[in-house]
Amino acid sequence: MNTFALWLAVAGAGAITFALRLSFIALLGRIEIPVLLSRMLRFVPAAVFTAVVVPLLFYVDGAVEVSLGNERLLAGLAAVLIAWRTRSVPLTLVGGMGVLWMLQILGTSGI
Amino acid sequence: MTTTISKADERTYPPGLTTTQEVAHSRRDRASFRHGSLTSQLDETTPSPGAAFLSGAKSIIPVLLALLPFGLAFGATATGNGLSAVEALGMSVFVFAGAAQLAAVPLLSAGASVAIVLLTVLVINLRLTLYSASLAPHFKRLPAAWKGLLAYLLTDQAYAATITRFDEGETAEQDKRWYYLGVAVAIWLTWQVATMTGVAVGSWASEGWSLDFVLPLIFIAAVVPAIKDRTTGAASLSAGLAALFCASLPLNLGLISAALVGVIGGLAAEVIFGRSGR
Numbered sequence: 037m038n039t040f041a042l043w044l045a046v047a048g049a050g051a052i053t054f055a056l057r058l059s060f061i062a063l064l065g066r067i068e069i070p071v072l073l074s075r076m077l078r079f080v081p082a083a084v085f086t087a088v089v090v091p092l093l094f095y096v097d098g099a100v101e102v103s104l105g106n107e108r109l110l111a112g113l114a115a116v117l118i119a120w121r122t123r124s125v126p127l128t129l130v131g132g133m134g135v136l137w138m139l140q141i142l143g144t145s146g147i
Numbered sequence: 148m149t150t151t152i153s154k155a156d157e158r159t160y161p162p163g164l165t166t167t168q169e170v171a172h173s174r175r176d177r178a179s180f181r182h183g184s185l186t187s188q189l190d191e192t193t194p195s196p197g198a199a200f201l202s203g204a205k206s207i208i209p210v211l212l213a214l215l216p217f218g219l220a221f222g223a224t225a226t227g228n229g230l231s232a233v234e235a236l237g238m239s240v241f242v243f244a245g246a247a248q249l250a251a252v253p254l255l256s257a258g259a260s261v262a263i264v265l266l267t268v269l270v271i272n273l274r275l276t277l278y279s280a281s282l283a284p285h286f287k288r289l290p291a292a293w294k295g296l297l298a299y300l301l302t303d304q305a306y307a308a309t310i311t312r313f314d315e316g317e318t319a320e321q322d323k324r325w326y327y328l329g330v331a332v333a334i335w336l337t338w339q340v341a342t343m344t345g346v347a348v349g350s351w352a353s354e355g356w357s358l359d360f361v362l363p364l365i366f367i368a369a370v371v372p373a374i375k376d377r378t379t380g381a382a383s384l385s386a387g388l389a390a391l392f393c394a395s396l397p398l399n400l401g402l403i404s405a406a407l408v409g410v411i412g413g414l415a416a417e418v419i420f421g422r423s424g425r
Contacts, residue, residue, distance in 0.1 A: 042234060045261045049251060049268040050241030056272050058298035060280035064287050075417065076410050079382035080273045083409025085370035086383040087402050088250055088271075090390035092363040100391060108360060115364050119371035125213040132364040136357055 107143060111136035199322035203309075203329025210304050211337045217245050218338050220361035222345020224249060227359060228256035232346045239342040243335065244302065246369065247271040249362055250402065263400065270406050278306040285313045285323050293324055300331035303369075378416040385412025 093112040094100050102109065115132030122128070218239075225235035230252065238248050247268045254264050278301055286294055308330050312318050318326050374380050386409025393401035393408075 041261055042230075042255055043237070045251070045255060045264040046234070046238050046241050048261065048265045049238075049247065050243075052265060052269050053242050053244050053247065053272045053275065054299055056269075056275040057279055057301040058295065059276045060283040061286050061294050061298050061301075062291075064283040074277075075414060077273060077277050079379060079410045079413030080270070080406070081373040082370060082379040082383040083386040083413065084271050084274075084402075084406045085246070085366045085373060086386040087390045087393075087405035087409060088246075089363045089366045089370060090387045090405070091394035091401065092366075094391060095394055098395070108363070111360065112363055112367060115367045116371060119368050123372060125365070125368040126216070128368040129216050129361060129364050132367070133357075133360060136360050140357070 105143075107136055107139040110139055196322070196325040199318070199325035200329035200332075203326040203331075204333040205329075207304070207308050207330045207333050210308060211333060214245075214304065214334065214337050215341050216361060217365055218341020219345035219348070220358065220365065221245060221248055221252070222342040222347070223349035223358055224252050224345075224362060225342075226346050226349030228252050230255065232343070235346050236339065236342055239339055242268070243299070243338065244268075244272055244275070245338070246366070249365070263403075266403055270403055274303075275301060278303075278310075281310055282306065282313070282327075288320075289324060297324065297327060297331070300328070300335055302331070302334055304334050305331040377420050378413050381416030382409045382413030385409050385415075 089112070093109045094102065094106075096106055096108075104110070111132050114135040115128050118124075118131040119128040221239070222235055225238070225248075226232070230238075238251070242248050242251075250267055250271055251264050254267060279298065282297075282301070286297055289297070305327065309318075309323075309327050312326075313323055370383060374383050386405050389408035390401065390405035393404040395401065396404060
């Protein structure tokens with residue numbers, strides 16, 4: 037991506053994000069959230085975050101790989117468990133990285 | 148330094164914004180208005196703007212510690228994907244939304260079209276409208292410039308750190324803006340410093356330590372609390388399954404397609420289980 041297109045994307049992303057943030061703070065009293073939109077918005081975090089994570093865990097070199105050799109998938113599942121039990125972002129980060137490093141060490145040492 | 152001003156009459160909520168469950172709780176304490184109750188006014192001292200600002204900034208410190216690795220990861224991911232330091236910092240200043248920034252970096256690096264990047268950012272940041280709706284009653288009397296400033300600084304963390312306090316009436320009306328500003332400015336500064344640090348250590352971090360794995364970990368830490376019931380679980384599950392098949396869609400449309408499938412899956416689950424299934 038060339039520099040111009042990149043800055044165009046950054047400026048556009050900034051403008052869109054600001055508009056979303058300002059929306060109801062600016063419009064309060066003038067409009068109401070449409071019911072269907074508010075019902076859809078409720079599912080956006082769970083849907084988007086999952087859609088970001090899944091390819092990063094399951095895809096290895098452009099193909100889905102579900103095996104014990106997929107260290108990122110295993111470490112990711114461990115992180116899900118940690119996040120679920122502790123609800124702590126730092127513990128999830130530290131635990132997930134720790135499991136990944138452990139698996140990589142085990143993998144290279146051939147155990 | 149300390150002035151006691153009657154604030155009982157300022158705690159009113161507007162009639163609008165009644166359609167979302169998310170903001171419904173802001174009406175919960177309607178019944179608890181303190182109409183000039185002398186005792187409650189004597190109990191509470193009204194801090195100065197500076198004190199409210201500091202109180203907000205202090206309250207957010209634990210969250211800042213969790214935000215640091217996130218910002219570091221963004222800086223490192225950005226440089227790892229070929230963005231310059233100025234471009235990475237530019238994103239942090241203009242966009243100032245971690246999840247969207249992190250999702251945009253691989254797209255920018257893969258040469259996705261500007262439209263795809265913007266669409267992705269739009270979808271990921273849609274949730275900010277919910278926060279905006281929820282905070283709006285608390286900021287409704289502010290001048291436009293204040294609204295603009297507070298809106299620019301609106302993040303998951305700033306929202307989470309202030310809304311409960313505001314809704315429960317623990318912050319005096321005239322202090323809300325300063326308390327929120329203290330929280331939000333601390334987050335903003337931390338994000339910029341963390342981005343710059345991430346850019347600086349990026350080249351070192353990207354070698355051998357697999358620190359790019361922090362990206363999925365951050366989203367895992369975000370998605371788990373977002374799954375609150377069967378319907379949000381269905382949204383996550385359907386988005387995940389769709390993502391497996393959509394990841395190789397052309398034009399990097401995979402993320403948006405999978406997210407859309409997830410939202411539809413959530414709506415479908417709501418129909419199947421009913422609203423009581425939440």
